[in-house]
Amino acid sequence: MNNFDLIVVGGGPGGIFTAITAAERGFKVALLEKNKRIGNKILIAGSGKCNLTHTGKPKEFFDKYGKNGKFLKDSLNRYSPEMLKNFFRENGLPLVLVEETGKYFPETFSSLDVVELLKKKMLSLNIEIMVSTKIEKIQKKLGIFSIFTDRGVYNCDNLVLATGGKSYPEVGTTGDGYVIAKEFGHKIIPPKPALTPIYVRDYIFQELSGISFQNVRVAIWRENKKIIEKNGAVLLTHTNFSGPAILDNSRFVENGSQLEINYVGKEYVDLNKELIEETNRNGKKTIKKFLAQYFLPERFVKTILSVVNVDGELKLAELSREKRESLIKLLTSNRMEITKVGGFEVAMVTRGGVSLDEVNSKTLESKKLERLYLVGEILDIDGDTGGYNIQAACSMGVLAGKSMGRKERE
Known part of the structure; x- marks a missing residue:
């Protein structure tokens, strides 16, 4: 059956943590990724060493995201850097601090190990991971989202767009999510390269x-x-x-x-x-x-x-x-x-994206369309180097995964 409580579009950190969080709540979850594997952006993070987060308490993070930092208040408070470190430690890959930079890396300093851990975690929760899946269109009728792909049609009660921005297009972040969000009525702040x-x-x-x-x-x-x-x-x-x-x-x-x-x-x-x-x-x-x-x-x-x-x-x-x-x-x-x-080919993140005025910061649900959630770099928010962007994506994913409701099925 191609019916799910939640479908996540995009296999980056935001999408993965949304899927994991919802699956832990008992949701039937599928993750769609157009690339041949999940976590492509994670693999290049920290030059392949994967800088996941930074020292400091949530309130010390807010000013690292410029004028839009306050949007992340609920996300970072609900899923703090300490909680992210605990997640990796509990799943067998502790993070280590590089004192002179304040950055946290997996103890193996390997992005591949991070992606493998996340994939293993998702499979243990029976999340259906569908890679090499190209989305042709998405529509919502009678409260159900239908995702038309080159592999068939998938239906869900909740939809999460976690497609990233436009930075590093060679890993698949080519702005696809902006097109979908715009079709659902969202305003797109013009994307620009950042961290360049x-x-x-x-x-x-x-x-x-x-x-x-x-x-x-x-x-x-x-x-x-x-x-x-x-x-x-x-x-x-x-x-x-x-x-x-x-x-x-x-x-x-x-x-x-x-x-x-x-x-x-x-x-x-x-x-x-x-x-x-x-x-x-x-x-x-x-x-x-x-x-x-x-x-x-x-x-x-x-x-x-x-x-x-x-x-x-x-x-x-x-x-x-x-x-x-x-x-x-x-x-x-x-x-x-x-x-x-x-340019975008060297930019670590993207400025611009879906307007934050149209997304509920307490849930990450769209104000334009019920049960549509947006997390990560697709939104008009970006942070400094040092793990701040991955932390924000993970925190938003967890908040979205905890916020969405589950319909009773007959």
């Missing part, structure tokens, strides 16, 4: 690919207003800025945005004062030696000095005021015009 590298005009670090900074200040400006500021690691590549602090800030880039980086963690006025005081104490010290105390990469210092046309062997006392100010400004507030961010 940032490209700037007149990039000056082409020859410094591979150089990284562990804790620098990164900000996004627009119309002379600071939009967001975060501290973290920055990586220089041949063509752009990358690294966690850049990826997180990329979520806030719009047309006309500027990227500002402070490489030394000091304000302009403070570094200027330190340089002047050192000049008065020891004017014979070279510029290069003065900068060495800030632990900047040698090749980076050489490039910065070249940009402001200052010889590193020049003595502090010989440095003109104009050159000093240019150097300090470049080190403390290097502001650059952003030309673009990386």
